Amino acid sequence: MMQSRLKALSKTLFSLTAAASFSALTMSSIASAAEAMPGKGVEITPIFPTIAEERFRGEIAIAGLEALGYEVEEPKETEYATLMLALSYGDADFSVHAWEELHKTFYKKAGGDDTLVKAGNVIPGVLQGYLIDKKTAEKHNITQLTDLKKPEIAKLFDADDDGKADLTGCNPGWGCELVIDHHIEAYGLGDTVNHNRGSYFALMADTITRYNEGQSILYYTWVPQWIAGVLVENEDVVWLEVPQTDLPDGNNSVNTSFNGKNLGFAVDQIQSILNKDFAEENPAATKFLSLVQISASDESAQNLKMQNGEKSMKDIKRHAQEWISANQAKYDSWLEAARTAM
Known part of the structure; x- marks a missing residue:
């Protein structure tokens, strides 16, 4: 009789231990699943x-x-x-x-x-700035954005025959629109440069067409994006420098230099x-x-x-x-x- 009771007690203890182990294992699995998918339900x-x-x-x-x-x-x-x-x-x-x-x-x-x-x-390491076609840059020794203050230089980039250089710029409402407008005023380019704004990639498609037809081009861009693979730096186009950093927010101590050139825009991230x-x-x-x-x-x-x-x-x-x-x-x-x- 005593032996039967001991066997029954042993079975009960085993069942309780197994249940506790299973419960702990289940809770551990649930916790692991929650850790693996912390955003579940959000x-x-x-x-x-x-x-x-x-x-x-x-x-x-x-x-x-x-x-x-x-x-x-x-x-x-x-x-x-x-x-x-x-x-x-x-x-x-x-x-x-x-x-x-x-x-x-x-x-x-x-x-x-x-x-x-x-x-x-x-x-x-995101770059922004102004570029022109390399052929025109070398033929007329254009290295600075402020070279466009000269009417004879500006006219090289005049696409609509109004006597001003046409700068392919930004969409209205973009941050670069504010900087370009500020630069035109700060560097004294208001009389010789037009900031053409609108749908950026549509404007750039026209700019690339003009380049392929052998015309001079002037445009703003940033890297990364596909334009850098079509108009290749130092092969097709070159960056223009600015005489000094001058940004709309007045934070002119920010780094705007790339490969020894002051591009006028913050080297950003x-x-x-x-x-x-x-x-x-x-x-x-x-x-x-x-x-x-x-x-x-x-x-x-x-x-x-x-x-x-x-x-x-x-x-x-x-x-x-x-x-x-x-x-x-x-x-x-x-x-x-x-x-x-x-």
């Missing part, structure tokens, strides 16, 4: 510019956030100043398109550090930016977006694919996945760091 709304050529880096970011479990909504699209305001008001959660220097005014007007969070450099409340409530997303980084040359190469016909949204998403596969170890390390963020 909706996140991106906001990007309307420029298709800048969607590539956004798709890289979206893929990672989805891997962390976030439900990423279709991105909203708008111009940069409105983009900052939407993030500040909580109408969107993140972007990967904030230029640290160029968009500084937009950032401050939208609330700055009180409502927004900057989280890492998505693309470091493009950053991830988040709504502050969202950033604080979602440390995994904030950590991941702080680590996402691609090179200017990678984005320029992808943009050139778009220019060569691979420009559908399906193509852009495929380009992003190809980039991730080519950089898998680094990408996985970003995800791992995000999963352990507190």
Whole structure:
């Protein structure tokens, strides 16, 4: 009798121990799953510019956030100043398109550090400035933007026969529009240079056509993007220098030099930016977006694919996945760091 009772007690203890072990194992599995997908059940709304050529880096970011479990909504699209305001008001959660220097005014007007969070450099070493075709530069010894103060030099770039140089510039509302307008006034170019603004890539398509027809061209651009692969620096075109740094916000101590030339624009970096409340409530997303980084040359190469016909949204998403596969170890390390963020 005693032996039977001992056997029954032993079975009961074994069952209880097994149940406890199973429960602990189950809780551990649940915890591990939660760590692997810290964004599960959380909706996140991106906001990007309307420029298709800048969607590539956004798709890289979206893929990672989805891997962390976030439900990423279709991105909203708008111009940069409105983009900052939407993030500040909580109408969107993140972007990967904030230029640290160029968009500084937009950032401050939208609330700055009180409502927004900057989280890492998505693309470091971004260049901006003015270029002309190399043939005209060498023939007329043009090296400075201020050479255009001379009517005979300005007329070389006159596309509409009004006697002024036609400078292919920016979309209304872009940060570069403010800088170009400021430069024209600051360097005394108002009588000899027109800032042609509108749809940038449509204007540049016309500029490239004129170059291919053998005409002189003057334009603003930035790198990374596909134009640098069509009008190649030091082969087709050259940068123009400015006599001294003079920026609209008065921050003239910022670095504007590249390869010994003062380009007049800050050598910039493009950053991830988040709504502050969202950033604080979602440390995994904030950590991941702080680590996402691609090179200017990678984005320029992808943009050139778009220019060569691979420009559908399906193509852009495929380009992003190809980039991730080519950089898998680094990408996985970003995800791992995000999963352990507190």
